[in-house]
Amino acid sequence: MRKLEAIFLLLFLCGFFGCKKEPSTTSGGYKPKVVVEGWIEQGDYPYVILTRNIPFFSAMDSAQLSNFVIRHAKVSVSDGTQTEILTSKRDTNYFPPYIYRGSEIRGEAGKTYTLQIEFEGKVLVSTTTIPPRVALDSLWFIAKGDNNEKAQLFVKFRDNPNQKNYYKLYTKTGSTKRYTPTLLSNQDDKYFNGKELIIQANRGPVNNLTIKNDPYFAKGETVMVKFSSIPKEGYEFWSSFQDEILNSSNPLIGSTGRIKSNIRGAGIGIWCGYGSFQYQIKALP
Amino acid sequence: MIIFTVYTGGIILHFYTSTVLYSIIGILFRGRWLKSFFVLSLVLLVQRVYCQERYILEGYLYDAVSQQSVPDAAVKVNDAAKSTSDEKGYFSLKLPAGEYILSVTHLAYDTLHYKIRIEGNKLLRLELSKKSAVMSEVTVSAKAGNSNTLAPSPQTLTKKDIEKMPAFLGQRDPLKALQALPGSGKGGDGNAGLYVRGGTSGQNLTVFNDAVIYNPSHLLGFFSIFNSSSVSEIKMYKSAIPAEYGGRLSSIIEVNSSKKVVDSVSAEGDVSILAASVNVEVPITSNWSVSSSVRKTFMNYTVWPQLSGLGLSARTFNNIRYDFFDLNLNSNLRIGKSNYLYFSAYNGGDDFGFNARINVNNTMDWQNTASSLTWKSLIGDNVMVNTTASYSGYHFNFGLQQDNFLAGISSDIKDYNLKSIASVYLNKHYLKAGIQYTDHKFRPNTPYITSFGLAYEFGTPNTYYTDEAAVFISDEFQISDRTGIYAGARLTRYRHKGPYTLVNEDKTENSFGSGSVISSFNFIEPSFTLRQSLTNSSSLKLSYSRNVQPLHLISVTAVNFPADFWMPSLSSVPVETGNQISAGYFKNFGRKYESYIDVYYKNMQGLVEFSGGIMNLIDNLKIENNLLFGSGEAYGIEFFIKKKTGKLTGWVGYTLAKSSRNFDDINNGREFPAKYDRRHDLSVVSSYSLNRGWSFSGSFTYATGSAYTSPISRYLISGNVVNEYGDFNGSRMPAYHRMDLSATYKFRPKKRYRTELSFSVYNIYNRQNPIYLYFQAEGNLKEQRIAVSSKSVAILPVLPSINYRLFLKQN
Structure with missing residues (x-):
């Protein structure tokens, strides 16, 4: 569902449209938080x-x-x-x-x-x-790339029809501690309540300091997958966060500048509970 | 009476005299000799006059401003009806030698009295001044203007003017030409929107042959849908919108194709690297002709492969596909002397697509459809009734697909419209009255997602059924030679109809069935103009109008891309209302120059901002629950001077203006500038005709940068640098400026055709005018370094082009 945003990141940026450095500008209104x-x-x-x-x-x-x-x-x-x-x-x-x-x-x-x-x-x-966690039914890879040298992750799970669910999917490789959200990271079951959903997962960029990103894994690589149930406030925060991170540089979309923080007081950010299952799998199609 | 007729008539004269003769002969044979003697002497007199040598007086009638032929005008000599001008504005009379007063009357024009002495055959060329000159109107029409009339016709752009402007990639664009006039602010590169006098791009009503066009732009806004070869006239009203139109706050842009019944086959075509277009006009009978024009781009063969060849495919996306087309069909039928039936159909669309790096196929396509059938009926000398049935359709689709994952959003509008206007000319009054009914169906955001055969459930798409029923009346009244007024009003009843589910504040729902009325309201749009001639060459014009717009264009993208969608007013979505006053001083300097200064002030209520972005639309959210409402204020002064004749022609337009907004929920209720608030806006257009073959043209435009929202601080969350934004529209983009040049060579005309070749360069000094600014963080967290730089997206660098045009004509 949120894949659209992710893909927009890649559109038009610095490609069809030319990019150019602009002189820095400053603007008032800063408030410490x-x-x-x-x-x-x-x-x-x-x-x-x-x-x-x-x-x-x-x-x-x-x-x-x-x-x-x-x-x-x-x-x-x-x-x-x-x-x-x-x-x-x-x-x-x-x-x-x-x-x-x-x-x-x-x-x-x-x-x-x-x-x-x-x-x-x-x-x-x-x-x-912390919402009740939901297990994946299965995970598998499909060969990608010009010479099938890469592998794309697919996951399948069934939503509980009697529960309101929000999900978030992550992957990581190597020895890194933190998981990275996939491009299609946040899911709201209002669109598929009680049904079985297959997600074609694109690996997300580690952060927005780079636009380099490979959506696939190297064949044979060991991949850690985390599938989390998150509460509503977590879904709202991470969805709006992703909008801002991925789309604010895209003229087709722009920034709405509205990250939905759940912090009360002179602060912003997120305090979120997760109910997760983690999986280790070799990227073998 | 009869004799008087004899004195001044042509063919009719013969008929009358014969009748008189027969009746007189009848009287003679009844033996009433004495009484009849006097009559007989009259007949002899008649015969004598009849025997005088008669000459042919013929002429053509033209609109003083547009230089288009004026059909259906009554041409009288010494106040007796004698002839009517045909489609070409042609009339002819046979007159004996002598001195006459020729009077030309027409519903839409000031009566022209012309003193003439007939001593031989004579051909006249007469210009009529539109009565509607009291209205503030910009006309872009087929031929060169050469106005020397008393009535001010202040804002005139002719098709010749457009031709003199450097073409963008070989395409001449009438709508883009409007942007070079004061007060009709430009959005910038890739933005076809007009921001008239501080308004929004959704406050303009664009009608093509009386059918509404909801998105008149192609190629992400680079071109309008109006193929210049199929357009004969564009009018723009930016103040005192006439009563026959309504429902928009900023302007009415009326685009018409030719209504002429042609008598010979003609064709026109042009080719550039971007597109080819052909326009053909064919007479079917002497009273019926059809015309068709086609424009089709072939960038998928010429432009995009070249770009890919430049290595763009190595970037984040490849395999760009983008083409558009326009198809126009017109039929003009004359039925008898006083009835006409016009049919017009337009269909055009854009098809855009590319593949992103991760094997994602993106598509964006949109289509406009407009068709109309108009019946024009002339009743007597002074009444004209125009009845039009029209249909407008708009479809937009944005989609993307990766293998078995398909997602997107579509938007649709369907309008059915019926309008009838009676125009009555009564001595010093020009009255118009009419009725209009429009049925709308809006489906602004229909999302769809399919993942491996599982279609996401979005429920019923948001669909809104509304209708508008309006009556309107107006009068243009010439109080004296120097003073004229226009007064008009339009009363509209607007309804939002079912099926619809209304969610109340307490979260309970009310369902309304098909056809039931959820909410309705009435509104009045008055319009008033006073024109006072000061001298023979100068005049003053004051106008006031109040308009109501039960429809909002909601901007969901950072730039004006076609994904912006239309949303009708509902009980929870108030209408936009606007009041405008303006005062203008118009002055002509001889035949060479015309100029004006116009001051305006307007306020607007019920303006909307969407609280999300395009991505939120894919959630099938109820738009009405995600809108912010506010007000706006705009004022400015416009200066315009135009040189109309000579080797060097052109104009300079400058606007000093301010446009601000006030929303309770934006910037804590503090005032902020409108996105396209241009403090300064300058346009210079000039053309130089060197000799028979060569002509050159250039244009320069400068505008204060548009407002945008810039970040004021940043923070880190999960390793991402996140922007925190400052005041909405609190910062300014760099100023927009650009110069275009072109050179055209006209080859010596041949008997049946003529050709011309033009070279043009867009943005000659390669100014990078940003359409969008953003801030990008780069660095490496492990090395603990982060740099943030502002980047701009500029889309149109220096662009040379070449264009070849061919005109064919039968005979």
Whole structure:
């Protein structure tokens, strides 16, 4: 469903239309905010990355980048009965390489978790739930490329007709810690409630710092696949986030500039619960 | 009476005298000699006059502005009806030598009195001034203007003017020419939209032979759908919209094909690297002729393979396919002296496609269909009734496919329209009254997705049935030689009909069946103009109009691409309303120059912005629940001067203007500039005719950059650099400017044909005019470096082209 956006990324950019560097412009109206990216997976501890938004246009180096990480906030997560204060640690698996992490509360399906952040006198609050996870029925690859040297991932699952479901699909290869969303990453079952759906998955770019992207896997490569159930607020955030990341540079679409944050207070971002299944499979068509 | 007739008539004179003779002979034979003597002497007098040598007075009548023939005009000599002009504006009379006052009257024109002395055969060329000169109207028509009339005809662009403008890729475009006039602001490259006097591109009503055209653009807006060879006239009303039109706030663009019944076969054709077009006119009988024109691009053979050859295929997409076509068919039939039947059909479409890198086939296609049947009936000397039945259709489709995954969105409009206007000419009044009924069916966003045979469920597509019933009346009244007024009003009843499901605020639903009325309202659109001649060459014009638009063009893309869709007013979607006042001073300097200064102010309510983007439409969301409403204000001053004669001709138009918007939910209710708010807008068009063969033309345009929303800060989420945006439309693109040049060589005309070759260069100094700006982050997170740069998308670099035209004529 969201594939359209993804594909639009590739359209018209710098191809048919020429690209040219423009002199930088500055614009007023900047307001400092806390940027939150937090998650709690079923069976895992809560994680939160805190940064600031910054008005930058030119190049930034590592020293400047480290300045916008918020390392000394009070971050707590509650499951309604138990509250835990997360601790900040350096972790080079993430960028920026600092993360707040819990060690007591583990995510359980159906439970609601409240995140509270206190920083420089401000309080930010958000809640999320972990929806029941849904397993994939099957995963397979189909040969692609001029010499069939590549493989495209396909997954199949059946939606529960009695449940409202939102899904998100990720892949990763090699030793990277974080999963990367596929191009067709977010799904809303309102279009296929109770039915069996096959997704032809295009591998997504790791981030929007590069437009280089191969939608296929190398033949024989080991691929990790994560299939997550996400709550409504997670679907709304990630869909609008994807719109912005993929389409704001596309003149056919443009930016709506409306990322649906679920953080209350002087902040933006996402606090989201995930119910996931992970699979390891060799890319052999 | 009879004798008077004898004095001034032609063929009719013979009939009358004969009748008189027979009756007199009858009287004589009844023996009433004395009483009849006097009558007989009259007859002798008649015979004597009849025997005088008579000369042929013939002439052609032309519209003073458009220089088109004026048919159906009554030509009288010394106030007795004698002749009527034919389709070519031709009339002839036989007159004895002497001095006469020739009067030419026509419904639509000021009566012309012409003093003439007949001493031999004479051929006249007479120009009539339109009464509607009281209206503010731009006419683009078939022949050169040579106005020397008292009535101001301020904004005139002739087809010759268009021909003098450098053509874009060899294609002359009448609608694009309108953009070079003050006040009809341009959108920029790839944008066919007109932003008239600070309005939006959806506030213009474009009608082709009385059928509405919803998206008059081709090739992502580079061309209009109007093939210049099939168009004889374009009129644009940008203030005081006449009462026979309504439903739009900014302007009416009336495009007509030729209504002439031709008497000989003619053909015209041209070829460029982009397209070829042919226009043929054929007489079937002396009262019936048909014409057809075809324009077809062949870029899939000429342009795109070349681009692929340049290595573009290595980029993110390849195999571009893009072509468009236009098909026009017209039939003009004359029935007797005073009835005409015109049929017009248009079909045109664009077909665009390309393959993205990951084996995704993208398509975008759209089609306009318009057909109309008009019956024109002349009743007596001073009444004309025009009745038109028309159909308009618009279809847009955007789709993409990767193997067994297919997704897309389509949009459709169907209109049926019936309109009847009676025009009555009464001495100093020109009255118009009529009725109109339009039935609309809108289906703005119908999404579809099929994944491996599973069709996603989107439910019933959003469909809206509405209709409009209107009555209108207007009068153009010549109060004195120097003062004229126009007053008109249009009353419309608008209804939104079922089937429709209304979702109430408490989330309960009301279902309405087919034909039932969900909401309805009435509105009045008044229009008023006062024209005051100051001197023989200058005049002042004041106008006011209030318009109501029960239809919104909702922009879903960053640029004006055809995916923008039309949405009718519903109970939850109010109408757009606008008030405009303008004051203009018009002055001609001899026969060479005409000029004007026009000041306007307008306000608008009920303007809409869509709170999402095109991607949200694919969710089949209810559009009416995702609109933001606001108001707008625009004012400006327009300057125009045109040199009409001589080797060097052309015009300069400049507009100083401001257009702002106010939406409660945008920028926290603070005022912001409209996207195409152009503080300065300058157009210079000139043409130089060197000799019989060579002519050169050039144009230059400059406009303040359009407004856009720029990011003010950035943040990182999951390794992506995300923009945070500042004030809506808070930043400005670089100014738009461009120069085009062309040279045309006309080969010596042959007996049956003539040809010409033109070279033109678009954007000669290769200005990169951005249509879109965005900010791109690049870098490497592992190395902890990120750079953000602003990028612009410019689409039209310097573009040379060559074009060959051929004109054929029977005889």
